[in-house]
Amino acid sequence: MFSNYLIGLREGLEASLVVCILIAYLVKTERRDALKPIWIGIGVAITVALGFGCALEFGSQEMTFQAQEMLGGSLSILAVGLVTWMVFWMRRTARHLKSELHGRLDAALAMGTGALVATAFLAVGREGLETALFVWASVHAASDGTPRPLIGVALGLATAILLGWLFYRGALRINLAKFFTWTGGMLVVVAAGVLAYGVHDLQEADFVPGLTNLAFDISGTIDPSSWYGTLLKGVFNFQPDPTVLQVTVWALYLVPTLTIFFAPVGFASGKKKVKAPDEQGSHGSQPSKAS
Numbered sequence: 348m349f350s351n352y353l354i355g356l357r358e359g360l361e362a363s364l365v366v367c368i369l370i371a372y373l374v375k376t377e378r379r380d381a382l383k384p385i386w387i388g389i390g391v392a393i394t395v396a397l398g399f400g401c402a403l404e405f406g407s408q409e410m411t412f413q414a415q416e417m418l419g420g421s422l423s424i425l426a427v428g429l430v431t432w433m434v435f436w437m438r439r440t441a442r443h444l445k446s447e448l449h450g451r452l453d454a455a456l457a458m459g460t461g462a463l464v465a466t467a468f469l470a471v472g473r474e475g476l477e478t479a480l481f482v483w484a485s486v487h488a489a490s491d492g493t494p495r496p497l498i499g500v501a502l503g504l505a506t507a508i509l510l511g512w513l514f515y516r517g518a519l520r521i522n523l524a525k526f527f528t529w530t531g532g533m534l535v536v537v538a539a540g541v542l543a544y545g546v547h548d549l550q551e552a553d554f555v556p557g558l559t560n561l562a563f564d565i566s567g568t569i570d571p572s573s574w575y576g577t578l579l580k581g582v583f584n585f586q587p588d589p590t591v592l593q594v595t596v597w598a599l600y601l602v603p604t605l606t607i608f609f610a611p612v613g614f615a616s617g618k619k620k621v622k623a624p625d626e627q628g629s630h631g632s633q634p635s636k637a638s
Contacts, residue, residue, distance in 0.1 A: 350537045350584070351485055351496045355503020357530045358478040361437065363511025365470045368448045371515060384460045388467025396475025403483045416552035419487050423545025426484040427538045429477050431604060434531035438524070438608070484541050485584075532608060539601040540584025543593040550590060557592045564588040 366389060373381050403422070407415050448470065455462035486496040550558040566587040570576050579585035586593070 350540075351482065351499030352503040352506075353530065353533055353537065354478065354481055354485060355500040356507050357503075357527075357534055358474050358481070359504040359507025360510055362471050362474040362478075363507050364514065365448065365474070366467075367511050367515040368445050369452060369467060369470070372449055372452055378456065381456060381460075381463055384463035385467045388464040388469075389471050391464070392468045392470075392472035392475050395472055396479045399476055400479035400483055403479070413552050416548045417554055419484070420545045420548030420552060420554070422480060423484040423487070423541050423548065426477075426481040427542045427545070427600070430481050430534060430538050433477055434527075434534055435608065437527045438531055481538075481541070484545070485537070487544075528609075532605060535604050535608060536583065536601065539597050539604075542600050543589065543597040544584050544586070546593050546596050547586070547590065550592065555592065557590050560591050562589050562591045562594040 369385055370382065373379060373385065407418055410418065451466055451470075452463075455466040482496075482500050486500075546555060547558075549555040564587065569579070569585075569587045571580060571587055576585075576587070589597075
């Protein structure tokens with residue numbers, strides 16, 4: 348339940364912040380006439396995300412077991428890829444997200460109503476589709492037959508909406524860069540479990556070999572139906588009898604991804620360059636005339 352709460356909180360807060368930034372900018376620039384197209388775009392984005400989630404859930408029920416496992420495994424891997432891209436993207440852009448959205452909104456205001464609707468739809472719709480896909484994959488991986496995963500998502504989204512409203516009212520101030528860094532790190536851990544379970548689905552579909560080649564089996568030590576087994580399953584998608592391939596894929600994804608994710612922001616992009624002596628004004632205040 349906690350992992351699904353984290354998904355709802357993380358993705359929902361991104362969408363809430365986007366909505367708050369767009370609305371606050373229009374209010375402060377006295378363009379309240381543009382609020383209606385923004386809300387229309389947001390409404391369409393939410394509808395599309397809900398429709399996508401329903402299509403995944405009800406469409407998969409009409410398939411054979413092998414087809415269900417194939418679809419579940421494939422979409423789980425796709426969801427992990429999208430979420431990994433999202434957490435890295437948000438870590439890079441959290442500091443200047445407001446200015447980026449303001450630039451897009453200025454361009455949309457100049458183009459008219461349709462552009463405003465499209466701007467809001469694209470800004471919120473991407474988060475909605477990612478949330479629907481990853482939530483579906485996470486709930487599919489949990490497969491405990493209870494509504495707890497969906498309750499966790501709903502609570503996370505409700506918390507995100509509340510935090511977004513508090514941001515808009517100016518009642519809440521937190522370091523967004525740190526918030527998205529630490530929640531992103533936790534989400535990578537969740538994604539590693541979803542990825543391992545996706546591989547297991549592909550093995551059950553006979554698409555990937557090694558289903559009977561177990562890395563270990565501690566079912567006798569950790570009962571999956573116990574409270575701690577349920578907790579491990581809900582938070583980390585823990586499985587007491589994983590295959591060798593599951594453990595290998597889990598480790599190969601988690602270790603390097605977390606290492607790169609928690610590295611300094613300028614590590615991969617080369618943003619922290621040291622200026623050469625001649626660029627630091629070693630000849631006084633005379634500007635360089637070099638072309």
